[in-house]
Amino acid sequence: MRIAIMGAMPEEVEPLVARLDDVEEILYADNTFYFGTYRGKEIVVAYSKIGKVFAALTAATLIEKFECEMVLFTGVAGAISDELKIGDLIVADGLCQHDLDITAFGHPHGYVPEGAVCIWADPGLREIAKKVAYDQKVEIKEGVIATGDQFVADPERKTWIGETFKADALEMEGAAVAVVCSALDVPFFILRAISDSADMDAGFDFDAFLKSSAKVSADFVMAMVRKIDG
Numbered sequence: 001m002r003i004a005i006m007g008a009m010p011e012e013v014e015p016l017v018a019r020l021d022d023v024e025e026i027l028y029a030d031n032t033f034y035f036g037t038y039r040g041k042e043i044v045v046a047y048s049k050i051g052k053v054f055a056a057l058t059a060a061t062l063i064e065k066f067e068c069e070m071v072l073f074t075g076v077a078g079a080i081s082d083e084l085k086i087g088d089l090i091v092a093d094g095l096c097q098h099d100l101d102i103t104a105f106g107h108p109h110g111y112v113p114e115g116a117v118c119i120w121a122d123p124g125l126r127e128i129a130k131k132v133a134y135d136q137k138v139e140i141k142e143g144v145i146a147t148g149d150q151f152v153a154d155p156e157r158k159t160w161i162g163e164t165f166k167a168d169a170l171e172m173e174g175a176a177v178a179v180v181c182s183a184l185d186v187p188f189f190i191l192r193a194i195s196d197s198a199d200m201d202a203g204f205d206f207d208a209f210l211k212s213s214a215k216v217s218a219d220f221v222m223a224m225v226r227k228i229d230g
């Protein structure tokens with residue numbers, strides 16, 4: 001089985017690439033894809049660049065061009081829930097797009113016809129995450145992650161997203177990966193470690209904690225890869 005692991009930024013994938021054996025770089029669609037093996041499993045790592053469009057392009061390429069059979073996403077997020085502190089892990093049970101808005105036509109926020117407000121991540125992969133968390137004695141929170149093409153550093157916007165989508169964290173790529181994977185019927189899993197609280201200090205905190213939180217998330221995903229059959 002060929003497993004894709006995505007991030008959005010170099011800091012999110014460098015700890016993954018560092019662990020691959022026999023790495024080969026393939027350039028495609030204005031991006032670099034890192035082919036390698038980890039504990040005998042075939043892995044393709046890529047960072048998409050930031051935002052929903054780049055994330056959708058990368059997820060579709062990993063599946064359609066490079067024939068990956070599942071997509072794991074690792075990276076950082078802004079916390080909405082007060083329970084989430086910097087460095088904490090959140091596993092998305094559902095993903096929604098907080099900036100998708102055709103409410104002018106009577107539709108709910110995050111919805112377009114023939115779509116869904118929330119797309120659910122693969123239950124089997126979420127179970128594996130729970131087993132890894134148990135083995136490693138780390139806590140993970142499961143909850144909705146809201147995605148949009150905005151870096152949120154505004155308490156009002158954060159509260160609105162939390163209330164509208166019942167979301168616990170926010171970021172800029174997860175729902176795009178979810179849309180692509182669910183349309184192509186490929187199991188996916190989105191993991192994030194908290195880098196900031198999407199408030200007035202978010203820009204400062206993000207810069208300060210991006211690297212350490214990205215590593216927490218990447219290490220956890222690699223532990224999951226060790227547990228995935230095939």
Ligand code: ADE
Binds near residue numbers: 199
């Ligand atoms: N990823 C990490 N923190 C974020 C924030 N505050 N807004 C959007 N994406 C993020």
